[in-house]
Every structure is written in structure tokens, then in C-alpha cells.
Amino acid sequence: xxxxxxxxxxxxDVQNDxxxxxGSLYVAGGEETVEPINQEIDRARKAGAYVAYTQDWHPxxxxxxxxxxxxxxxxxxxxxxGAELHPHLEVTGEAVRKGTGGEDGYxxxxxxxxxxxxxxxxxxxxxxxERGIERLVVVGLAxxxxxxxxxxxxxxxxxxxxxxxxxxxxxxxxxxDGERAVEExxxxxxxxx
Numbered sequence: 572x573x574x575x576x577x578x579x580x581x582x583x584d585v586q587n588d589x590x591x592x593x594g595s596l597y598v599a600g601g602e603e604t605v606e607p608i609n610q611e612i613d614r615a616r617k618a619g620a621y622v623a624y625t626q627d628w629h630p631x632x633x634x635x636x637x638x639x640x641x642x643x644x645x646x647x648x649x650x651x652x653g654a655e656l657h658p659h660l661e662v663t664g665e666a667v668r669k670g671t672g673g674e675d676g677y678x679x680x681x682x683x684x685x686x687x688x689x690x691x692x693x694x695x696x697x698x699x700x701e702r703g704i705e706r707l708v709v710v711g712l713a714x715x716x717x718x719x720x721x722x723x724x725x726x727x728x729x730x731x732x733x734x735x736x737x738x739x740x741x742x743x744x745x746x747x748d749g750e751r752a753v754e755e756x757x758x759x760x761x762x763x764x
Contacts, residue, residue, distance in 0.1 A: 572708050572733050572764070574618035574635050579704045580611055581695075581725075583623045583711030583718050583739075588646040588653035590712060595653055596646040600740045602657070607738040608710050609661045611617035621702050622664040623695065625711070625721065628654055631731040633673035634685040641685075667695045670715045678720035682730065696728050706731040709745055710738035715752040722761045 574580070590592035604636035615622050628645035635641045646652040649671065656662055669676030673689075676682040681690045699707075701759060705731050709722045718739050725732045736758060741749025753763050 572735070574615045574620035576619050576621075577703060578618075578706040578708065578710045579617070579621040579623060579699055579702070580615040580710070580755075582608055582612070582622065582660070582719060583679055583709060583721050584625055584627055584647075584713070585657050585711050586653065587655050587657060588627075590657045590660075594646070595603045595644050596742075597749060598714055598740045598742055601712050604710070604738050604740055605657055605659045606695070607735070609659075610710065611710055611735065611738060612661045615708070619735060621699070621704060623679075623698060624656065624662065624664060624666040625695070626654065626656065626666050627670050627717075628668035628674050629670045629676075633670070635670060635673065635675055648649055650750065665666060665698065667693050667698070669693050677717050678724040679717070680721060680724035699728075699730070704730065707733070709734045712740060714739040715743040715744075715748040717744060717750045719756060722756055723759055726759050726761060731762075732760075733764060736763055745755070 587598050589598045628649045636645050674682035679695050685689050707725045721733045
């Protein structure tokens with residue numbers, strides 16, 4: 572993937588709770604994505620491409636969490652160690668926070684009210700439009716949830732999208748979820764390389 576001023580790199584949720592073995596929702600191998608992501612950040616910055624980050628940023632109680640009726644353990648609670656970006660991740664751009672009001676926030680582009688189902692924007696699409704972005708490279712955690720949702724929303728925004736396989740890992744809540752995510756992405760016109 573070549574970077575330029577019309578291309579953005581989106582780094583999805585490389586946070587301690589996902590990327591550190593001590594995290595509450597550790598994605599196996601998550602810490603192994605940091606170095607390849609840093610290399611992509613460096614390549615993107617040198618080419619003048621826009622780099623943005625997403626972060627889960629949940630309240631202490633949300634129906635997203637198992638304890639409150641959801642499916643996930645408590646993770647990425649706003650202001651905690653778990654919600655911080657991984658300490659070895661090179662952070663050179665803006666962070667878009669999602670799930671701040673207790674919404675389901677898989678995609679970097681939108682959140683969904685768990686009760687009404689109403690979707691609202693995180694502001695990422697607007698940031699990209701302001702910069703004239705036409706292409707996205709998506710990396711981060713996790714392939715079968717937030718990376719997939721972000722890439723699919725980017726396609727519906729009319730952007731060309733590439734997901735870099737070596738710079739992401741899957742949760743695989745059900746065995747094979749990562750592979751199914753790749754199939755879904757490719758069917759939607761996302762390049763997975």
C-alpha cells in the first residue's frame with residue numbers, strides 16, 4: 572500500500588485491555604501488532620498521509636458489558652490503564668473515542684444506542700472528508716469486531732479500504748471468526764493483504 576495525501580491510516584483500538592496480556596479483554600497476540608503498526612505509521616507520516624486512532628472509552632456501567640447484560644467483560648473504562656493506548660504504540664495523531672455514552676462502539680465511524688438501535692457519528696467521517704481522504708488503511712484490534720466494523724463503515728462512506736492482516740489479530744470468540752471476518756470484508760470490496 573502506498574501512502575499519499577489522499578490516504579489515511581486508521582489505527583483501531585490498540586489499547587492496553589486488548590493489546591496487553593494483563594488486559595481484561597486481551598486479544599491473543601495483540602501486542603505483536605504494535606511493531607508492524609508503528610512501521611505503517613512511520614511510512615504514512617513520511618508520505619504525508621493522515622493518521623488517526625480510535626479508542627473504546629466506556630463508562631463504568633454499560634449494557635455493552637456482561638455485568639450489565641452485554642457479552643463483554645468490563646474493558647476500556649474511560650480514564651483507566653486499560654483504556655490507554657499501548658505504551659509502545661507511536662501516537663502522532665488525533666484519537667476518536669467511541670462508546671463514551673455507553674453505546675456499542677465497534678466501528679470507528681459510528682456508535683449505536685443499545686436500547687433504541689439509533690446510530691450516530693463519532694466524527695471520524697467528518698475528519699476524513701475535511702482532509703479530502705479517498706483511501707484508508709485499517710490496522711489494529713480486533714479483526715473480527717472493531718477493525719471489521721470500521722472497514723465496512725468506511726466502504727459505505729465510499730472509501731477504498733485495505734486491511735493489513737499482519738497488523739491485526741482476531742478475538743475468535745467462536746473459532747474461525749477471524750477468517751469469516753476476512754471473507755465478509757473481501758465480499759464488501761475491502762482489500763485484505
